[in-house]
Structures are given as C-alpha cells and as structure tokens.
Amino acid sequence: MSVPDYALLRDLACDVATSAAEMIRRRRAEVFASSDDRGEGSVRSKTSETDPVTVVDVESETLIRESLARLRPGDGFLGEEATGNTEGTSETGVVWVVDPIDGTVNFLYGVPAYAVSIAAQVDGRTVAGAVVDVPQGWVYSAARGQGATVQRADQGTRELRVSATESLGMALVSTGFGYKAERRIAQARLAGTLLPIVRDLRRIGAAALDLCLVAAGGLDAHVEHGLNPWDFAAGSLIAEEAGALVRIPPTSARSDQGELVLVATPKVYHELASVLEELGFLESIA
Numbered sequence: 001m002s003v004p005d006y007a008l009l010r011d012l013a014c015d016v017a018t019s020a021a022e023m024i025r026r027r028r029a030e031v032f033a034s035s036d037d038r039g040e041g042s043v044r045s046k047t048s049e050t051d052p053v054t055v056v057d058v059e060s061e062t063l064i065r066e067s068l069a070r071l072r073p074g075d076g077f078l079g080e081e082a083t084g085n086t087e088g089t090s091e092t093g094v095v096w097v098v099d100p101i102d103g104t105v106n107f108l109y110g111v112p113a114y115a116v117s118i119a120a121q122v123d124g125r126t127v128a129g130a131v132v133d134v135p136q137g138w139v140y141s142a143a144r145g146q147g148a149t150v151q152r153a154d155q156g157t158r159e160l161r162v163s164a165t166e167s168l169g170m171a172l173v174s175t176g177f178g179y180k181a182e183r184r185i186a187q188a189r190l191a192g193t194l195l196p197i198v199r200d201l202r203r204i205g206a207a208a209l210d211l212c213l214v215a216a217g218g219l220d221a222h223v224e225h226g227l228n229p230w231d232f233a234a235g236s237l238i239a240e241e242a243g244a245l246v247r248i249p250p251t252s253a254r255s256d257q258g259e260l261v262l263v264a265t266p267k268v269y270h271e272l273a274s275v276l277e278e279l280g281f282l283e284s285i286a
C-alpha cells in the first residue's frame, strides 16, 4: 500500500467538514424553528436519557460518509452515529474517524459551540484532520509534521501555536463530563480538586473545540476521561501540531473504558500530569 499524502487528506477533510457545517447551519434553522423549540420528534436519546442524537447528527454523518466514499473509495470509516461505532474495512490503509456534530447538547439549545470533526488515520494514528466550528465557520486543520492552521473569513489563514503559559496556577483548563451519573461523580471530584489550583475551569461542551482552543492558545489544557475516538482524533492532532503535548487512548478504546485525554501546553502538561498521578487520575475512571 502506498503512503497517502497527508496534506491532501487534510484538504479533503476541510472540504467535506465545511460542506457538512453548511448543511448543519441550514438544517438547524429548519428543524429548530424558534429558540424555545427543541425539535420535538427530531431528537432521541442514546447512551442515557441526557445523551441526545438529532436527525441533523445522522444527516451530517451520512453526508460525510457518502462524500468520502465518492472521493476516496476503499477507505475505512468509523462514525459516531450510523455505523454502530465499528470500523469498516479499509482497502487503502486510511480510516476516517468522524464526529458529525460534536457538542450536540449545545446544538440543541443554541449555545454557539459545536463542530464537525473529521480525522484520517493510518494504523490507528491520526495523520490529518479538520474541525469546523459550525456557528463561526472557522476551519481548524492539520497534517502530521506540517503544522496546524485556522482559517477564518475575517482573518484569513493563520498558523496555530499553543500558549506560553508556564504554570498550572495560571492555566485556564477545560474539561468535560460524560452522560452517565456514576462517571460524573468521579469527574466532579477531579474538577473540585483542580478548581482551587488552576486559574479557572471551563466546560465548553464540545471536546473537539476544546482541543482546537488549546492549539490556538485560547485554553492552556484540556483534561477529560471517557471521550470516544471521534471526539479527539482530529483535535488532538491539531493541538499536537501546534506544540501541545498529548496523551490519548488508542482508537480501539470507547467511552465506557473511561480512559484519560490530556492535552496541554508543555509546561502545564507536566505539572498537570503530576497532579493527576498523585490523585490516581492518570488511570481510567468508572
């Protein structure tokens, strides 16, 4: 199998994610007509009563899967919604790992922080990826070894670089919470321990955007247990290419295993990792 061109995979991820984001913007206006309309009939629950999936999540994944199959027949596909979360076989060595809407609860409520995340992996490692911030229309992307950028209509394209923050005490740290109550008890314990020793905590509600914000220097670290590979596959590469240190589970791991994602600017990473180690939080949580 020949080695794929990572930059071409990145450009393709950007194009497809941008098309999906346009469709999501249009469909949100159609399906959720007014701000107090939560789209009755267009939403069902998934892993718990509070874990929603809307018709637009499924439409977005279908658009992405069909576009990729047309543009690169033979590649594998792992998507959150329609494929039962199992990876299709790849004839080319490339597997696409896709979150069709990351931040579905925000999407549902109209909080402007949700994204499309598309990563290309080879041997379980992300080599290219794009995350599109849907409400803003910003396109974050990276190809392994070639840096990370954000493209904004108002500012053009700029290179991403993590912050120069040097200590955990001055770090703005984001986190996230799973959909199940038992997991949240452990996550609340971790958040309660971190809160007095960091500058502040954020819970934005879209892990892919948290990781892009670390890449852009808008956050200093992201720490979360129990993410799925589609949540972090593209964003972790974007952060890494912008200079972050990254600890992620293997693509085969799933949320239920409760493994840690830790992505941070280098000095903050080391300090945060020692705190997590002392507390036993480098390990999986229930």
Ligand code: IPD
Residues within 6 Å of the ligand: 099, 101, 102, 103, 104, 105, 175, 176, 177, 178, 179, 204, 205, 206, 207, 208, 224, 226, 227, 231
């Ligand atoms: C969720 C978001 C959230 C994170 C959850 C994820 P979804 O993804 O990324 O920030 O805390 O763990 O499941 O369900 O909106 O695609």
Ligand code: CA
Residues within 6 Å of the ligand: 099, 101, 102, 103, 207, 230, 231
């Ligand atoms: Ca997600």
Ligand code: CA
Residues within 6 Å of the ligand: 057, 080, 099, 100, 101, 102, 103, 104
């Ligand atoms: Ca999702």
